Amino acid sequence: MDFDFDADQQAFIGEVRAFLDEVRQWPDAADIMCPERESDSILADTPARKAFNRELARRGYLGLSWPREYGGQGRPGIYEYLLNEELSRVGAPLIGKGVGCVGQTLIRHGSDGLKREFLPRILKAEIEFALGYTEPHAGSDLAALRLRADRAENGWLLNGQKMFTTSAHFADWYWLAARTDFDAPKHKGISLFLLPMDQPGITIHPIETMGEHVTNQVFIDNVFVSDDYVVGEVNKGWTYICEALDYERFTFYTFSPLEEKLKALRALLCTEGGDGAAIAARPHVRRHLARLTADVELSKMLQRRVIYASSQGRVPTVEAAMCKLYSTGLHQRLADFALDSLGTDGLLHKADAQAPAAGKWEWSYRATALDTIGAGSSEIQKNIIARRELGLPLRF
Template sequence: MDFAFSDEERAFDAEVAQFLADEHTREEAAEVFAPHREADAQLADTSARKAFLRRLAERGWLGMSWPREYGGADQAGMYEYLLNERLARAGAPLIGKGVGIIGKTLIRHGSEELRRRFLPAILAGTIDFALGYSEPDAGSDLASLSLRARRAPGGWRLDGQKRFSTSAHFADWYWVAARTDPDAPKHEGITLFLIPLSAPGLTVLEQKTMGDERTNEVFFDDVFVPDDAVVGEVDNGWRYVTEAIDYERFTIYTVGMLESKMERILAWARTATVHGRPAYEDPAVRAGIAELATDLEAARMLTLRVIDTASRGEVPSTEASMCKLTLTRLHQKMADWMLDRCGPTVVLRSGDPGAQDHGFWEHSYRFTVLETIGGGASEIQKNILARRALGLPVR
């Protein structure tokens, strides 16, 4: 596999860098570029961030890898990789669930009506989605979901609950997995729906996390969904959900934020002291930074393997699991390493007097726990790799 960038790809990367430099001069730049928000920075959850996403769309940078027949540019996935990594390093909203999860799944499995309805809006950056997978008794074991969808004239009636739906308080549409056949084996009888979050009977309640991120619980009380809102075939939703989650694992988790954290670690080593000497002269510090840099390079290579697989029209299943597992564990490792070395001021929170790096690492320590759970917990990634990559039996 050749990971060298072509002249065209390097030119595009430079174009994105210049675009972001220009964007930093805008009055709302402090709101748009927010690396301190960790992975939550990917969301276009304010008017300024939504406008930023529309400016990406105006440049034709949303859906670049989609087929031309669906409004894309048929470009290699490397261009989306370069764009997303630049956005992540800057703490800007990423290209979004719409492009990387919903859009790609609709292209593969959606009806022509759903494609006509949603794909143009995704490419224009005028629509946002929340994912409705996890439930109180169905998280890592997602196939145990029990949100019930009952047949009704012209569609379905949904009753039950979802949780950890991060974007539900500002998104337009809800990408929901529900059980349409309660008597089928748990990996069958599941159907995928697209539901407006303004639908009668939907209630969205705030759910706080230890990382200060807002996610949500969503309650369904006899919510009607028409037949034309079904994605793909009825009762075949588990296939679409697992594909969409594979897309999620490499669309949302990027190397860019890790690179930004590495720069913070290097800045600390240049300015801090250990035993009265510059930190960068300490052998243990140098060895630790070398290990983190090696891990970062491995994470970058795993990400490129995912892009390579996706660019060949394949669903990057095992590749996405390796990437997600490695990236999220490295986020934790960096936070742990800094808390071990920076002294007591590193556990002070943002706004506390004397907080190390304005409380960045204290918040990172709390938030990175969440990253190992979202999109499938680390244990689930290990099971996927054991079963799909190594052919091992999994209990």
């Protein structure tokens, strides 16, 4: 059994690494590559990070898996995954929702007008999107969403509230799910819309999270959207959202940050521990590090199963649930162990000059909780495994 990438994929990885070595020479490289930035490192939220994405576009790294007729390269999705792995390894922004779920859904279901307007701009990294799914009463049970879209002349009038919209404070367009039919079963009355973020009637309030990831509440008051900006068919939004989540599972949850963190922690614990010996020389620390090394390898294998299932044309729902559940929990366990091993110094905030590893682990301890919630909480991943893998009955 061969778990490695093939020669062409290895060559691609080498090419991306060479490109990233070039970027390291850019004057603003420190803003672009921030592996220590625990929470928002995947976002293109500063001018330097946006410029970096435009350079990715210029070199043809956006739309790798898009069909050629839409300006893509028609390569298998694994190349996008490999690109994101290398980007996240150095803490650079990922290729994003535009080329990912938004672009992929528009290609499959968008009107010719939406394709013409958005696809070329996505490929040039000219626009950023925010995804508006979650609401105050609809998170895990997303199909319960209530933001209403009422029929108006040549379009729809939107009213309601969204929660936890990442990127809303710098995005150009809102990819928004709204209820267009209140009488239909809940999964069958949802539609997807595209609306400009700067449209009057949209109010954005930041939510500061404990991990320093900035997300947002978004209020929508009488916002008109013309029929031209409905994505696909009215009331088919749930199908499109599910398809897009499958795509996200494939490219979004990268493994390399876990590997890099373990390396960094091992190096840190090999330094002097105050009593003349390295912290890593203590028996319980050695045991724990060895255990975590095996766990990180296991996480890699779970990720490879997601890739394998996708490459076989299967939707990797169960594989992705196992991978997300395990690897987000492992990120937390790594941070826990780091703080336990570093003693009280480990609790120092990154603003404190005395903080070990510039406060990385204290930040990591706060930030890693978020990944166990976003894009489906750990409990929801367990439900997926219980239902789809084990066929366990549900009891209400």
